[in-house]
Amino acid sequence: MIIGLADELKASMERLRDEATIRSSKEHHGFLFEWAELKSDLQSKCIQLGLEETYQVYLKTIYRNYIKSFMRIHIFIAMVHTVAVMIGDQNPDSTSIDGYIYILGAILTCLCSSIYLKKNMVMQHWCVEHIVAWSTGLVMSFTDFIIGIMAFMLNNDILRSCYCAYTISCLYLFMPLTNLLSLMPLTTVVSMLYSTYFTFTAFNKSIEDERINVDLRYLIPDIIFIVGLNVVGVCFRIRRDCATRRVLLTRHLNVKENYLLKFAKDQENSLLISIIPAQIAEKIGQEIRTRIERYKLPQMKRPQYASEFARKLFIESHYNVSIIFADLVNYTHLTTTLDIKTLVETLHDLFQRFDQACHEFNVIRIKFLGDCYYGVTGIPQAHPFHAHCCIEFGRSIIEQISEIRNLRNLDIDMRIGVHSGNIFSGIIGAAKWQYDIWSKDVDIASHLEQTGVPGRVHISKNSLKYIEAYYEYEAGTEKATRDPFLMREHIKTYLIIGPSEFMTQSKEWKTYKNRLKTKPTQKNKTNFNPLLQYTNGKDAEDQMLLDYNSIKSQANLQIAKDINKLPIYKLGIKEQLFTRMPRLDAYEMEDFTANRNISTFCLWFSDWNWESSYNSEIDEFFKISILMSFLILICVMIMEGVNKIIHNFASLLILYGFTLIYASIVLILVWLRPVMTRCSPPRQKLIILLNRISINIERMAVVRIGIFLSLVLCIMSTALVHSMFCDPVALENDDDLIYEFLQGGHRTLCFNSWAVTECVVLCLAMIFTFSHIPYCIQMIAAISITIYYLLIIFIEFDLVYESSLVTNKTVRAEASHVWNILTVLVIYQLMSRHILYISKIESISKWRLEQKKENARVTEESIRILLQNILPTHVVKIYLSNRLISEPYYEQHEYVAVMFATIIYARSGSIELKLLNEIICDFDEVLGYYKSPIKVEKIKVANWSYMAACGFDISVGDTSYSTKLMPFQSMFLLNRRPNTKSLASAQVPRMTGSKRQEVNTHLEENTSSETDTDENSSSSEWQKRQVVMTMANFALDLLASMNSFNATNQLERGNEEPPIMLRIGKF
Template sequence: MTNVTPIDDNCLDTHDINELNSNGRNAQGQANVTSGKAFSNGQAASMNGRSASNASINPAAGTEAKSVGGNFRVIERSSLDADRIGNSGSLTNSRATLLNQRANRCVADPQRKSSRALTIRLDPSDEKLYRAYFRRQRVGVLPALVALATSNAIVQVTFDLIGESPESNVDRLVVIPTSALIVWICLFIALASWKERTIVFLEVTSWATLTFQILFDLGTSDPGHVPSERLGLVLCVIYLSQMALPLSTWTSLPMVTLLVLLHSLVAGLAWAKEDSNITSLAPQMLGNVLLCLASITIGISRCMFLDMLNRRSLLETKSALEAKGKIELAYKNKERLLLSVLPKHVADEMLQDVGNLAPDGQFRKIYMSRYENVSILFADIVGFTAISSSVSAAALVRILNELFASFDVLAEKFHQTRIKILGDCYYCICGALEPRSDHAVLTIHMGLSMVDAISSVRQKTGKDVNMRVGVHTGACLGGVLGQRQWQFDVLGKEVTLANKMESGGLPARVHISETTYKFLDEEFDLEDGHGSDREDELKLRNITTYLVKGVLKPYPEGTLDVPKILESGETVSKRHSADKTRTSLQENGSGRTGSGQLDIVQEGQDDGSSDSSQRAQTGQETPCDPFIESLRQELAEMHRLKAVKKLMTPVLWQFKDDHLEQTYSRRQENYSALPLLGTSFALLLLLLTKLCLFPISMLSIGLYLTGVLLILSMALVTLAETLPNNYPTSVVRFAQSVRESSVLSLLWAGTAWTIVFICDVAPMHVCKSSHLNTSSTDDLDPDSEGCDYVVYSAHGAVVLMLAVTSNVNQGHLLKAATLLLLLGLQALIALVFLGDFYDYYDTRLYGSGNHATSIKYRLLAELASVVLALIVYSVNAERISRTLFYWKERRKLQKKEAVNMQERNTALVYNLLPAHVAREFSTTRREDSELYSQAYDEVGVMFAACPNFNSFYNESAVNNNGLECLRFLNEIISDYDELLNLAKFSSIVKIKTVGSTYMAASGMVMARTPQVNANRLTTKWAHLQELVNFGLALQDVIKKINEQSFNNFILRIGINHGPIIAGVIGVRKPHYDIWGNTVNVASRMESTGQAGRIQVVEECKQVLTRLGFRFEKRGLINVKGKGELMTYFLDRSETEAGAEDAIPNQVPAS
């Protein structure tokens, strides 16, 4: 794993944490730094409705769901609790605020920790990638070497041609241009090649060729050599070499040192050969070395800055790819889960609408479409009651899961869309989401296959169970209703008729309607079904029915999408038996574990999340590692400028997008103080150079010391934002303001450059005033000391130019303007201010009457070459910087879009399944037979139906074929869902809706840890009280809707309590439901109840009476499968009358 050596912990160093803690203790408090502590409020957050709390989700643990103005978002919470230290005696409020803000910034951006580090160490695999990335980036410096070699060649050739004897310089006229041409060739090959070894060879060759050109020029030039000859070029090459060589900062130093030694050797030998008096060689050589050290110092500081930025860029790229990969994986898993429950067009439409509110007073948006010519299949298990009474609830759920999982496989094969699972009833549809002309044929094949599939259950249980299948063809409306626990459903009269076809059918037979028969073409052998004899609705509507005897025309093989599980001949039951070593359901006694939860042991699963950690632990890179390859491609793409060129202006290299340009100009470079520190040390070396070569005066010494102190102070102030823990708050804020303000930043940099420039030219004033007392060079004292080295003024200017180039926060245009300004000032100094000195220097160097080109023109040409090379370098550095910035912003945008899409998917997924179930199914891929279930001992179950809605529903044209009726039903169910947003109903979970029937349960979201008063009935069943109050609230909702719409809808509610099994069956299309006798009795309490009343059995009435509710005895009623049961109606009038002094909707227990 990449090791970052930070100076802080969560952006606070040890000193800060101790400061917070000690001061917090003094104020009877202690600051607690919490990184990423998240919580789940367990409650719903609203989204997409008429009010601020319409629809909601159950957020995942570790996130908090919030709704602001109806816009849904999922956020992770992290904070620094400094409330108790704000009034500390020794810690000021401003200091506490600064530390607080720093911690919050770090928590919000974990990458900031690495950006605050002074060293970033990479693991071997990352270091290898970084070296390749590092080499590729340094190719951008080659144009600067080309510019320097070319301009120097042009200058030298020009001077040779205009000299006294150009014919004697033939070798120079050939070798120097040829060397420049070689550098050009290296550049072209490097830009065309992506091989690392080739690039390394070409970069080293370019540097060696340029070095040879300078040394050859120095050794073969006209007489009049001085030790400082070509020193300006050498200083520039030293700087560019550190930028261009494919070596680390410290590894390149030997090569730079070699260049300095070679220059000193050639210049010294040439000087010694021509001048027997070498007493002046020592100070000049010392001055050369000091200036070279100054150039090296500036180069090192710049390289350190670039190295930190590049390493951070690699870490950010890697982090972004990892985050993107995790987000995409989570997104794909959630999308897979989402699309397994909802059709794609419905899911896409919902994703677009997440967070949007309907205008006040308007209906909520309904996701419902009409489908023509579809075949609907209902299948019910005959003999299910016998099975449920002979096996435990957990075993029953396992049987259903295995059976319905096989049905889902068949549904995929026969192009069916499974709609819902209602207890032991399975129904699906064909031809709706995927229009097909053969939908009726496929649906009948599906029914026949289901009859065959039930045989495995018959063999397992030894019970005479079978499937009764009914099929009808017609039109229907399909979509989702409500705002919670969305499930795709189909509704309409034809759907009701298909249900009647099932109830009017026979075991082990497929029962079809006459409408379905019309879509067949003698594919099946049929016989009269006589369905009207067994179902009154079919008789009432005079429906002719048929039973399928057999298949006459088998469906053509190869036209069906046969899943692999069936292609291999392996049934779901066999697969489940073979996978027992991987998935086991452990029971104790009644089918529950000691914790009340069915344990699912899963082995060998791999969701891909361990790849990164395993790679980090080994620190090795495998050739086929897709992540490493993606990272390598991403880093390579970052240096392809073609994609970015079109976003920037051709000459100015500024982003065309104003917002992007402003963001770039305001960017924060955390190490921008490093080049300024290098400049301060370079200025100190420049001072030592002047002291060695120029007359010493108190003025010059004072200026240099002042300049060094000022530059060093400015560097330290700039460093305050990078190391804020070591600076006072006011200094940190000032450093931030300098970075954030373009005007202050420009003035700051301009001040530093001006100080260096003044320090550089100040000794010249001493020379001017001390030794130039006449206007003629003939009157100058030949033996005057100190001012013989006026050329070092130009070489000092090169150091200043390098400092300007190294500045971080200024663009290439400003740098180019500054470099040209410095060149102009040096020309003014050489030609006007110190012109006489240069003439005197020429006389001493070449002798009187010599017509060689004046040294001042050669120096200005040399400076011009340096300026051109530095401008080219600045432009290329700016292009690289802007390219990296663009990719960084692009990664941020991509990550933001991915996170946004993931949050939208999360919002939908958590509206499909309960939070803990959604997390399980969105993070792991399960096999078809895998079972997810939980056992609960103390749960309340409620069914609330609106029996007179069927008479309200009609499919006339005025109601848009029933759509407007369903829009009204959607409003009713959505109003029910809104109640679940209230804190007083926090223990209630919506299970599902079936038509106009609403199913909910309580006691499934409460803490499972033992409670102190768990033996007290009022505590044990407190959630049941909430469920009854919820039922009363539903009645109030219906009453309000009736008042607003002038309708007369009435609720019929049944409630029961006891143990249940909750789980997901049908892994391909997960369906969350609850099973058990408790559920069955609650359903019967609703179906046998009376409109406007809440009905319970005697056991439930006894518990609720202890909780303060009053009941009216109804008497014994016959319940299917249960015989006669004593039931009671809740007396709402008595309950509300006595509730004044009790918990809401309660009366004191007698």
């Protein structure tokens, strides 16, 4: 039963992919999302696919891992800071106070965060994540504030906040509020608290008048710094949420594609093994897929595979098998007395019963030949009961025909012939493949049937030696003793009476029969198409939707089941080296292999081609990264622009102007393409040129990296602009300035050192938030900036940084600057690694998805080729989409032409299948030219006879079809054309240029003139003439092809061999 349909399957798969979450673009090497709808579009896709709940579960799993990492990092930072405070203080009492505060604050922070690790509590109470985030953020903030407040209250000292950047960054990076809008109130409150604290630290005491006021030149950089931290945090959070959703959606699409691919392969398998046994079907399917892959190669590379494109013979030899022929007695009487519908229904009912009996007795049905039904047993696996199975099958169908005879009151019976021997089995030709068997033993079985008795099983002596003890028998028919063929082969025949007593008591036979009963049916072995269970188009559409929803639900269930297997973090060195490889299924192996293909330190792909492909992909978040860097540059300009002393105003303006103009140009170029896609196509040459530049920036990884490094350089140049014009030697020799500093009246020497540090912190955070930049480039840039800035702090401008506010009285100011940089550097690079890791896992999944789509496409193409080579296209569509799987199908045509072409060949006694295959392939190649206007259909090949018909595709009265003929090239044929020189209908495809157009025009003119002048001739009569002419042309082309074959192969066969002739009959 054929249960695959290329068009329906393709439509179903395209429907699934249209409903899928990610739009694929070959030009963009992957997934493309509109920038304005980046996050909302992903979220809507998750909701649409029913994955939002699964996504929230996955996100909570990730956040639990985040909380664990955060607790470790926070404890480590608190301990290191406490040790630093203890080492630097000479007063043990004050040390213990600061140390206790940091340790206590860290413990409280971890206790608040650890609540989230209780999975059941988080799942049951939605408010837990809010409680954890708010309590953790506030505890961290007040721990930082208490140190400064206590120092002011006890010693009237003003201390700077140590963990402003760290706290705000942790809220965005680690806190488990899955919705950014839920996080914004918390970050706003914490930002306002730190702004208030910075206002307190901006108090400045004047030496002259002992007044205390707020110095805006200190406050403004701190406020802008907090704004910049929130900008980077929001961008980082959006980027991570998008990357996480992409991972889930890609995984979901992969799972769905797995189901689709399995469905497609099941369809292909069902289609093949319903026509061809599995052992041959597997070879054919693989050959089709291989040739499809070869045809995708460039034209210049195909010659090296020319030998593979040659005609292949899919033939197998089998020994010790039994062949059965069953012929319907009085079939001719049925065709003349029954109407077509009743005849088809009767034959369908009968042959369906035969097929069931085939399965019951392990017989492979070969084909129908009109009223003849024949099969074989003992293939593909040989077994000692092959003759028994054939005889039992024959006895079973005799009972079935008796039941049909009584049920329908018909005078019909069966003649059965069984013979045991050796056969060749397989397919020949290039179109309308049909599994068949050949050998002298097959001919013997056919003659046994022809000379048999209705209602009896007629066997040969070869079969008798296998079953002699199992059956009672008698001498064969008189007709068999007079059959010339059987006489020549010395075949002695027998008629089966019935099973013997030995058979009824045979344990071996009973065991074998019981094993056959437990054999799975064809329906159980393959997933049949549910569409076939409905009889009308509306129900089929409903079932397609049901089928889609079923696959969608299965994919969702699989994702929910494998939620803990989704990527969270990269395994460390210990796991890489000492973890044994577990036993994994196919899906788990893909994840395990993907993880092993990413290096631990730099997160590079082990395959550099993968790394190159990843870096060349377009990431829509790159535009947002450019916008973020532009905003950070503006923040840095403001922070440095309010410096108390401007050493070189002209140089400052030039630097500001250059960096701002450059960043603006980059911003415009990067955002030009997405803006232009929403507008009408540009016509101005300048706009077109800029749009091309914008596209190249997105495509070229080197350009993106260059822009990234240049923007980092612009930000750092702006941040260090005052240090460029400050002379550290002159500063150290200014006694008045030094005296004022020692008296506490000056907190800035030459430039605001904390403003510069804050600018560097923003730059480092921006570096690791920047999208689609290799991690090693980010680390090199960040480490280079950090080292350079450390040199500035400790060597070049040590006096300037020594004069700045401290975060603890026992810790030097220079160490406070370094600590602020290192804490932010650690957490941002850690979280950047996480995003990069899941992004690379998503890319691997995406590439595998493309491969699976390609595999599915190849499977669809192979199904299409199979369908074209088994049934007429219109019959397949009707057969598969608008009828029950057990309902017969028939067509009644007003006028068709049928042709039998018998190859007359003086055989030497051996079966020359290679020769037969070459001839049939030549005929099939000629057939390929008769696709239009009237298509010639190959019906079957029976032994050395070739049967074809035309007129199936014509509706009576329909003349609205083209007269242009196009050749058809099968993938199983060489790219050569038959050397025929017959009528114009067959010559049209082989002509080129003006000659082809001339013939087409001539045909159209003849048609037009005939229909215009002959008013008494109906269109149906015209069609009948065209059917006859088409079949006549085809027959002439077969004769010409046969002559060409003789001329080409006569020398190889030997001049003494008579030429192969062709006898053709048409009606």
